[in-house]
Amino acid sequence: MSDAHGIVTIDTGFQRPHFDAAYLIVENGRGAFVDCGTQHSIPAMLAALQSQRLSPADVDWLILTHVHLDHAGGAGALMRVLPNATLAVHPRGAPHMIDPEKLVAGATAVYGEEEIARSYGEIAPVPAERVRVVEDGDTIDLAGRTLLCIDTPGHARHHLCVWDERSRSWFTGDTFGLSYREFDNAAGEPFVIPTTSPVQFEPEPLKASIAAMLARNPDAMRLTHYGRVGDVVRLARDLVEQIDAMVALVRQAQGEADRHQWLVAALGELYISRAKAHGCTLSPDETRALLAIDIELNAQGLEIWLARQKHAERPVQVG
Known part of the structure; x- marks a missing residue:
């Protein structure tokens, strides 16, 4: 079910329940996904569309916060079933979506072929003509609803976050850390920890990215891991x-x-x-x-x- 701002939180099913989220934004009968999980997440993504009485042809955008596989591994396979969608991605991430060979090789070296198939499924390329490179400050139009993308390094150098003025919230990928619901206290207040990445963690840029998001006085952050959280100044x-x-x-x-x-x-x-x-x-x-x-x-x-x-x-x- 969507919230008051037409946003659906989708449990992609990766690893365990309430671990990995994607989002569907609905505006005037059109949709945009933010992140998509793995190939195994596609049924959940399509079910979210159905819950909003939308078809795959009604999706205009798949926006990736970054190209780590728990966020973007299923992008190529999902784009095959979204005939009218454009993939929006950071300039540093675009080449890896068009040709994911290095992504696959790097992940396989760490986890092995069997585990890649089990956890991520097929990591398919996205045709270059369906990819839009999103620079810092670029906006995406979703049926008249403006989504602002900003460059947010720190977790990864190919990371962007998406500001939705309608809901006054950021789609944060991994820049605003991890907040699993199991750690909420008795008052329902969220707990958060930072997340690094094995090759591109940079603490000072990460703190600057957090400050840049706070500058818009958001009401909420929408994390991949996991869901919408408020109390953003404390976090x-x-x-x-x-x-x-x-x-x-x-x-x-x-x-x-x-x-x-x-x-x-x-x-x-x-x-x-x-x-x-x-x-x-x-x-x-x-x-x-x-x-x-x-x-x-x-x-x-x-x-x-x-x-x-x-x-x-x-x-x-x-x-």
């Missing part, structure tokens, strides 16, 4: 505090014998303590279990970022 403050704490931990980890495992444990303790302070009733073991994948990815992202920083600071040898 933004929490994210910035945690980004700084995470950077401090990865620097401290360099003095440890097993740096990676030390960092994984330290990040777990950071999130557990903050969840408890928030009023989350999950046990420490339950918190670790729900965040296990995210903790591992955050540790990898932090370590790669620090290695890149050290390389940049290395003095140049002359002669």
